[in-house]
Amino acid sequence: xxxxxxxxxxxxxxxxxxxxxxxxxxxxxxxxxxxxxxxxxxxxxxxxxxxxxxxxxxxxxxxxxxxxxxxxxxxxxxxxxxxxxxxxxxxxxxxxxxxxxxxxxxxxxxxxxxxxxxxxxxxxxxxxxxxxxxxxxxxxxxxxxxxxxxxxxxxxxxxxxxxxxxxxxxxxxxxx
Amino acid sequence: xxxxxxxxxxxxxxxxxxxxxxxxxxxxxxxxxxxxxxxxxxxxxxxxxxxxxxxxxxxxxxxxxxxxxxxxxxxxxxxxxxxxxxxxxxxxxxxxxxxxxxxxxxxxxxxxxxxxxxxxxxxxxxxxxxxxxxxxxxxxxxxxxxxxxxxxxxxxxxxxxxxxxxxxxxxxxxxxxxxxxxxxxxxxxxxxxxxxxxxxxxxxxxxxxxxxxxxxxxxxxxxxxxxxxxxxxxxxxxxxxxxx
Numbered sequence: 001x002x003x004x005x006x007x008x009x010x011x012x013x014x015x016x017x018x019x020x021x022x023x024x025x026x027x028x029x030x031x032x033x034x035x036x037x038x039x040x041x042x043x044x045x046x047x048x049x050x051x052x053x054x055x056x057x058x059x060x061x062x063x064x065x066x067x068x069x070x071x072x073x074x075x076x077x078x079x080x081x082x083x084x085x086x087x088x089x090x091x092x093x094x095x096x097x098x099x100x101x102x103x104x105x106x107x108x109x110x111x112x113x114x115x116x117x118x119x120x121x122x123x124x125x126x127x128x129x130x131x132x133x134x135x136x137x138x139x140x141x142x143x144x145x146x147x148x149x150x151x152x153x154x155x156x157x158x159x160x161x162x163x164x165x166x167x168x169x170x171x172x173x174x175x176x
Numbered sequence: 177x178x179x180x181x182x183x184x185x186x187x188x189x190x191x192x193x194x195x196x197x198x199x200x201x202x203x204x205x206x207x208x209x210x211x212x213x214x215x216x217x218x219x220x221x222x223x224x225x226x227x228x229x230x231x232x233x234x235x236x237x238x239x240x241x242x243x244x245x246x247x248x249x250x251x252x253x254x255x256x257x258x259x260x261x262x263x264x265x266x267x268x269x270x271x272x273x274x275x276x277x278x279x280x281x282x283x284x285x286x287x288x289x290x291x292x293x294x295x296x297x298x299x300x301x302x303x304x305x306x307x308x309x310x311x312x313x314x315x316x317x318x319x320x321x322x323x324x325x326x327x328x329x330x331x332x333x334x335x336x337x338x339x340x341x342x343x344x345x346x347x348x349x350x351x352x353x354x355x356x357x358x359x360x361x362x363x364x365x366x367x368x369x370x371x372x373x374x375x376x377x378x379x380x381x382x383x384x385x386x387x388x389x390x391x392x393x394x395x396x397x398x399x400x401x402x403x404x405x406x407x408x409x410x411x412x413x414x415x416x417x418x419x420x
Binding site: 029030031032033034111115118119121122123124125126127128129130131134146147150151152155158162165166 | 388401
């Protein structure tokens with residue numbers, strides 16, 4: 001997704017300056033998505049051009065401009081919120097391509113590649129577990145839910161590696 | 177840290193099938209480590225745990241735990257070893273139904289003929305949050321309480337090594353988390369723990385070392401880092417270039 005709906009969503013709560021949008025967005029995402037302020041201003045200008053938000057009053061101290069959500073902006077936000085997330089499954093593309101190439105180049109022996117990848121996923125699981133604990137400790141249950149999703153995705157990646165390893169068993173993996 | 181467990185070239189052959197067999201396993205476990213053993217069913221992980229516990233003997237190779245070569249022990253010696261050194265927690269609790277929770281906890285202590293075990297047993301049960309159900313029979317307890325009784329029974333003789341085979345496998349999420357939180361606390365206090373599980377989330381949450389098994393062999397032995405990392409280094413919520 002682009003920043004567009006994140007900005008519209010935050011402005012639906014109350015009018016904000018560009019910096020407030022950046023700070024609130026990053027806080028909401030718990031540091032998992034860092035945005036630069038230039039991106040926020042570009043987004044606000046596009047939204048203004050499309051008639052979804054407008055500046056309120058004149059530039060305040062240090063030239064800050066407050067933006068508010070307009071009715072068409074609210075309509076666009078609601079449409080986005082109510083639509084399911086669709087599209088193709090997004091994968092760790094590098095590993096997939098490595099796997100395909102290794103299958104051709106290493107006579108089908110994927111053992112070492114799979115073992116290294118599994119180890120990396122296990123480390124990621126451990127880091128995610130720690131992040132989930134921290135989020136819960138900080139009272140950020142919304143963020144803990146996000147981390148939970150990432151944990152389950154990583155678990156699925158590990159299951160897949162395990163399946164490949166079982167097929168790889170004897171040392172060769174049939175590509176036919 | 178000193179070495180507590182050493183397996184050397186272990187094989188285990190079962191008559192009439194290969195399920196759970198071991199095919200040349202060597203590994204060492206240090207005192208104070210929390211190790212998880214993972215693998216699909218039939219990969220040999222439970223067999224491995226049973227050999228370390230002295231519940232079974234290998235077809236070849238040696239198992240040394242806390243300086244004792246288990247292959248040199250008689251059946252009586254092995255029973256004494258299990259009683260004094262090993263705490264074992266099973267997936268399905270294995271409590272005796274005609275004994276109260278406290279009496280179950282005290283079985284290993286009575287086998288060791290310790291006189292003052294009852295107060296130690298009650299204190300341990302209070303610590304595990306099951307003090308109030310000490311005099312109830314297992315059938316009156318929830319799954320989570322039964323498993324905590326089993327953990328208390330495993331700990332009553334202050335074992336050198338705590339072994340657990342899918343200890344949360346029969347529990348709901350909340351009871352499972354409680355049992356695992358207890359393991360984490362014990363580990364903090366220095367308890368050496370070996371956990372068999374098929375759940376990688378659980379393994380990596382509690383154990384810094386994860387051993388993966390397949391077809392009776394160790395295929396990976398990973399020591400994981402515990403350094404805290406920035407959220408953005410752990411999760412990246414996908415973003416694309418803003419649309420025009």
